[in-house]
Amino acid sequence: MARARQERAEITRQAILDGAAIAFDDCGFEGTSLSDVVRHAGVTKGALYFHFPSKQALARTLMDEQFRVAENVPAIENPGLQTIIDLSHRMAHGLRTDVRVRAGIRLVIEVGSFTSPDPTPYDAWIDTCRTCLTPAQQNGDIHPSLDVGALSALLVAAFTGIQVTSHVRTRREDLHHRVTDLWNFLLPTIVPTDRMARFHPTGTPHSHGAAVN
Numbered sequence: 001m002a003r004a005r006q007e008r009a010e011i012t013r014q015a016i017l018d019g020a021a022i023a024f025d026d027c028g029f030e031g032t033s034l035s036d037v038v039r040h041a042g043v044t045k046g047a048l049y050f051h052f053p054s055k056q057a058l059a060r061t062l063m064d065e066q067f068r069v070a071e072n073v074p075a076i077e078n079p080g081l082q083t084i085i086d087l088s089h090r091m092a093h094g095l096r097t098d099v100r101v102r103a104g105i106r107l108v109i110e111v112g113s114f115t116s117p118d119p120t121p122y123d124a125w126i127d128t129c130r131t132c133l134t135p136a137q138q139n140g141d142i143h144p145s146l147d148v149g150a151l152s153a154l155l156v157a158a159f160t161g162i163q164v165t166s167h168v169r170t171r172r173e174d175l176h177h178r179v180t181d182l183w184n185f186l187l188p189t190i191v192p193t194d195r196m197a198r199f200h201p202t203g204t205p206h207s208h209g210a211a212v213n
Contacts (some may be wrong), residue, residue, distance in 0.1 A: 013051045016041045017065075020058045021103040029059055029111045050173055059107050063121060066104040069094050070128050079132040081141050081191070082199055085183055087128070089203035091173045095163055109164065122160075126152045141195050151190065158182055176208065 019041025023032040034055055039044055052058045069091050076083060096100035112118040129152035136142050142151075162182060166175040183201030191199065 004150075009051075012043055012047050015043055015059070016048055016051055017061065017100065019043070021062055021065075021100040024059065024062060024103040024107055025099050026136065028135040029055070029107055029115065032158055033169075036161065059111060062100060062104045063107045063112060064104070065100040066094070066108070066121070067124065069101065070125075073128060073132070080136040081133065082127055083132045083153065085199060085201065086203050086207035088155075088179050088182070089176060091159070092163070092172075092179050093208050095167075096172050096175060105163070109160070125156045129155050140192065141188050141198065143192060146190060158186075176202075179203075182209070 016037065019038045019039070020032075020042045023036040026032075027036070032168070034045065034048060037055075037058065038048055041048070052061070070087055073079060073083065083186065091101075097107060108121045112121055112140065126149075130148055133148045133152060134144060137146070137148055140147070159179070159182070162178045163172065163175060166172045166178050180202050183199075187196060187199055189203060
């Protein structure tokens with residue numbers, strides 16, 4: 001019985017997150033009420049408050065959802081530059097197809113950048129990039145004179161701007177193309193000429209849907 005209750009509770013929690021993602025994606029943080037979340041989720045307000053004490057708590061949980069895209073990166077045996085290229089396309093895919101990722105990113109930009117500035121999500125992505133680019137540099141795939149930390153910060157900032165611009169101009173229909181442009185322009189600058197053929201700026205085939213390897 002206890003296990004059944006736990007399973008029902010988790011189903012309800014996921015429904016609330018799905019409903020909140022739809023509402024936040026449509027209307028943003030300020031434009032969304034808990035009544036909107038309840039309506040989209042198909043639950044009672046009591047159920048919502050049982051799992052989430054406030055709209056802020058819901059938003060924080062969804063802001064963390066974006067990191068599902070990179071959740072398997074720590075388990076990759078030999079992460080490198082292609083890992084980050086693929087991850088950028090994986091995030092582009094998530095923004096185009098997953099309302100939770102889309103809502104989380106909107107909240108990071110809207111709330112975490114302006115209403116209540118919080119560098120944590122940006123720092124987390126920078127750390128993920130650095131984790132992959134440091135061994136890439138050690139293996140000779142990135143020029144030894146480059147500051148990997150600065151490069152990681154540049155990549156996160158560039159992707160953030162690219163996806164916002166793509167959203168405004170094409171509702172992210174061209175996002176994979178714009179991410180590919182980023183890598184086509186950047187790779188000749190950071191990769192030694194004799195290593196260029198190793199990397200695919202369009203991402204490897206699995207990066208547009210499956211997990212990053």
